[in-house]
Amino acid sequence: MSESQASSSPPMLSAAQAPAEGAPAARPRPKGQQTKAHIVDVALHMATHHGLESLSIGGLAEATGMSKSGVFAHFGSREELQISVVREYHRRFRQEVFAPALQAPRGLPRLRAMFAHWMQRTTVELDSGCIYISGAVEFSARAGAVRQALMHSFGAWHDALRRAIEQAQAEGHLSAHADSHQVLFEIHGLILALHYDVRFLQRPESVPRAWTGFENILRRYGAGG
Amino acid sequence: MSESQASSSPPMLSAAQAPAEGAPAARPRPKGQQTKAHIVDVALHMATHHGLESLSIGGLAEATGMSKSGVFAHFGSREELQISVVREYHRRFRQEVFAPALQAPRGLPRLRAMFAHWMQRTTVELDSGCIYISGAVEFSARAGAVRQALMHSFGAWHDALRRAIEQAQAEGHLSAHADSHQVLFEIHGLILALHYDVRFLQRPESVPRAWTGFENILRRYGAGG
Numbered sequence: 001m002s003e004s005q006a007s008s009s010p011p012m013l014s015a016a017q018a019p020a021e022g023a024p025a026a027r028p029r030p031k032g033q034q035t036k037a038h039i040v041d042v043a044l045h046m047a048t049h050h051g052l053e054s055l056s057i058g059g060l061a062e063a064t065g066m067s068k069s070g071v072f073a074h075f076g077s078r079e080e081l082q083i084s085v086v087r088e089y090h091r092r093f094r095q096e097v098f099a100p101a102l103q104a105p106r107g108l109p110r111l112r113a114m115f116a117h118w119m120q121r122t123t124v125e126l127d128s129g130c131i132y133i134s135g136a137v138e139f140s141a142r143a144g145a146v147r148q149a150l151m152h153s154f155g156a157w158h159d160a161l162r163r164a165i166e167q168a169q170a171e172g173h174l175s176a177h178a179d180s181h182q183v184l185f186e187i188h189g190l191i192l193a194l195h196y197d198v199r200f201l202q203r204p205e206s207v208p209r210a211w212t213g214f215e216n217i218l219r220r221y222g223a224g225g
Numbered sequence: 226m227s228e229s230q231a232s233s234s235p236p237m238l239s240a241a242q243a244p245a246e247g248a249p250a251a252r253p254r255p256k257g258q259q260t261k262a263h264i265v266d267v268a269l270h271m272a273t274h275h276g277l278e279s280l281s282i283g284g285l286a287e288a289t290g291m292s293k294s295g296v297f298a299h300f301g302s303r304e305e306l307q308i309s310v311v312r313e314y315h316r317r318f319r320q321e322v323f324a325p326a327l328q329a330p331r332g333l334p335r336l337r338a339m340f341a342h343w344m345q346r347t348t349v350e351l352d353s354g355c356i357y358i359s360g361a362v363e364f365s366a367r368a369g370a371v372r373q374a375l376m377h378s379f380g381a382w383h384d385a386l387r388r389a390i391e392q393a394q395a396e397g398h399l400s401a402h403a404d405s406h407q408v409l410f411e412i413h414g415l416i417l418a419l420h421y422d423v424r425f426l427q428r429p430e431s432v433p434r435a436w437t438g439f440e441n442i443l444r445r446y447g448a449g450g
Contacts (some may be wrong), residue, residue, distance in 0.1 A: 136425035189414030
């Protein structure tokens, strides 16, 4: 999330109480849930800027103007707070990247839409950071529930992309002989390189390179001949 | 550096006093320089495991059994300590990845050797971490001398790779029409995806995927036909 997005999106849904995708949040939620959702929203903003490991019950209390025991009552532990942030990040990622792509027809159009929305989000995130990338660095050497939540969350996105690749094969848009894991590996590399170049090396000229790389991969695996 | 490597490599050279590549360190160095090199060695070990931002004068004093003022006397600031670590990492990276590849003939053999050594190092680092990757996450949102040192250090490696690609074009091993920045972008993505998969997602089966991706890129840009 960019700073402007994070502050403009109403903190109405916490990860745990989110309705099924697309269903409207019809009734106003109890105050306790709204407060929890607000804390998660502030925590997500902090985590995308400074990492999940920057979060603490005390820091959140200060940022939200609540007491430490007030924040603690909603989560019970720092770990639970971090996991709530991972879930909320996942919910927004799904909403912005995955869900809109389902409007596109199965096969190559949907795979292209997923990549386009992912690119879009990677570009939007350039002011803050992607917790799938920063979290991977923070938690690679740590076991535990936060790492598991991150792996699970990223894994769901990984699987959705692989399904889209396999559907493109089933539709005859990509070669049936291609290894979908291999295609996914190469596509993921482009997003990571884009993030690295634009965010760290400050080379915005790499945005079209990610697109060229993507079209190269599709051609190699049978798209358009 | 893996844990075993870090502890087995003699901490003989600090970044500042390193002789030209390949030249033997003939004379024993003054004690002060040895001490400084030892501190940098310990700090590098900590940084590859926990990030450059985990370093502090106090933490290093504790880890080396020295006084805080003793450590401070060698660096003058935490920032200077971090920069010394970046330089030492760069020196070792150059020694393990770049220098051996220069033994291979110009063109595709040298480019392949660079990728092979890079892959090798990425695999060795899986127990600890690569500060070009963790540092990019830590310093993307920060300005300052440490970020500059990291960008400069990674940039030198980036440039060396691009030169190798352009030499492969000059030798006729890769198409003269290929954009070397594009080729480099795609190759870098493979290493980042490899690091992500093996280190965070714990999928060692991605190692051959990086190789397949590399050969795909070479073929696309004209190698072997």
